[in-house]
Amino acid sequence: MSPAIGGEAAGLLAADGAGWSREGVAERARRDLRSGSFVNLGIGIPQLVADFVEPEAEIYIHSENGIIGAGPGAAEGEEDADIVDAGKRHITLVLGASTFDSALSFAIMRGGHLDYSLLGGMEVACNGDLANWAAPGRTPGVGGAMDLVQGAKEVWVLLLHRGKGGESKMRVRCELPLTGAGVTTRVYTDLGVFEPAGAAFRVIERAPGVTRALLEEATEAPLEWPEPDA
Numbered sequence: 001m002s003p004a005i006g007g008e009a010a011g012l013l014a015a016d017g018a019g020w021s022r023e024g025v026a027e028r029a030r031r032d033l034r035s036g037s038f039v040n041l042g043i044g045i046p047q048l049v050a051d052f053v054e055p056e057a058e059i060y061i062h063s064e065n066g067i068i069g070a071g072p073g074a075a076e077g078e079e080d081a082d083i084v085d086a087g088k089r090h091i092t093l094v095l096g097a098s099t100f101d102s103a104l105s106f107a108i109m110r111g112g113h114l115d116y117s118l119l120g121g122m123e124v125a126c127n128g129d130l131a132n133w134a135a136p137g138r139t140p141g142v143g144g145a146m147d148l149v150q151g152a153k154e155v156w157v158l159l160l161h162r163g164k165g166g167e168s169k170m171r172v173r174c175e176l177p178l179t180g181a182g183v184t185t186r187v188y189t190d191l192g193v194f195e196p197a198g199a200a201f202r203v204i205e206r207a208p209g210v211t212r213a214l215l216e217e218a219t220e221a222p223l224e225w226p227e228p229d230a
Contacts, residue, residue, distance in 0.1 A: 018209040019190040025158055027052045028207075029118060029188045033059050037115035040064065040148055042132075043087035044120030045158040048073075050085075055094065062114060064144045066105045069097025086143075109144055110151045117152035119145060121159040121187075123174040126221040128184040128196040130157060131176035142179070149180035161189035161218050168220040170194070170201060191215055200224040 012024035020028060026048035033039060033053075040062045041049055051072045053059050061070040064086040071092035074080065079090035093099075108114065123131040130149060133142040149155050159169055170189070186204075187194040192215060193204040200222035206215060216223060 013208060014190060016209075018214065019161075019192075019207040021190070022160075023048055023051070024207070025160075025188050025190055028193065028205075029156060029158055030059075032186075033057075033116060035059065038062055038068070038113060040109065040114050040117045040152065041070070041085065042117065042119040042145065042148070043143075045160075046118035046120060047085055047087050047089050049118060049158075050091065061094075062105075062108060063091075064105055064109070064148075066100045066102060067093070067097060068108075069094045071097070106144060106147060109147045112151055112153070114148070114152040116154045116156060117148040118156045118158055119148065119179075121157040121169065123169050123171050123176050124157045124159070124184055124187055124196070125171045125174045126196050126201045127173075127198055128182040129174045130155070130179045130184050131174040132157075132179050134177045145179045149183040154185045155180070155183045156186045156188060157184050158188045161191040168218055170219045170221050172221045191218060197224050202226075 012021055012027055014021055022045050025045050030049045030052040035058045038060045041047055050061050050070055053061065060068055062068050063070045070085055071094045074090040074092050083091055083093060085091050119132055121130055121132045122135055133145050161170060162168055184196050187201070190207060191210045192206045194201040195204060201219065202224045203226060
């Protein structure tokens with residue numbers, strides 16, 4: 001587990017000091033998870049959230065490949081080829097963890113038993129639409145994403161605010177095929193925390209070092225600011 005717990009701890013900030021690193025996005029999302037909750041972690045940044053869940057937190061991590069009780073990533077040299085998460089990352093299991101087949105795993109996902117599903121994203125729109133399974137030039141693979149966005153009580157999307165070409169992933173409307181319409185309840189990026197509010201993204205928190213001007217420049221969709229920032 002990372003020793004860094006806190007938004008400004010070493011390793012959680014972007015190299016240029018403006019925003020969070022991938023690990024910082026994961027740690028920030030973890031702080032909002034309620035004790036006693038069951039949480040699915042998808043592929044990408046969400047996988048890192050498990051590294052910041054303290055044993056005493058009573059947060060139960062579900063992995064699509066058939067685990068409840070997934071723990072932090074395995075230390076180098078201590079990997080077990082039979083213990084991986086849905087993204088094939090070598091992980092550990094917490095005391096009391098359970099493993100099971102895909103039929104039971106998908107029943108958990110579809111049956112409303114997950115409090116949160118934390119997913120990566122290619123695009124997310126201010127009306128809550130999410131696109132994370134198909135992109136031009138890539139072989140599409142939806143996996144269990146559509147089941148997760150329909151079955152979980154809350155869907156949080158964790159992603160970098162901009163693509164490799166600098167394009168905003170925070171859109172007025174998704175251009176890529178949708179995983180789910182209106183399913184996103186919260187968004188965590190390297191630049192801040194947001195909630196889809198219909199015609200705009202509501203700004204919940206700016207990441208350290210991120211100015212209002214930077215956030216507006218990096219976001220295609222309109223932003224709705226809290227009173228002190230208005």
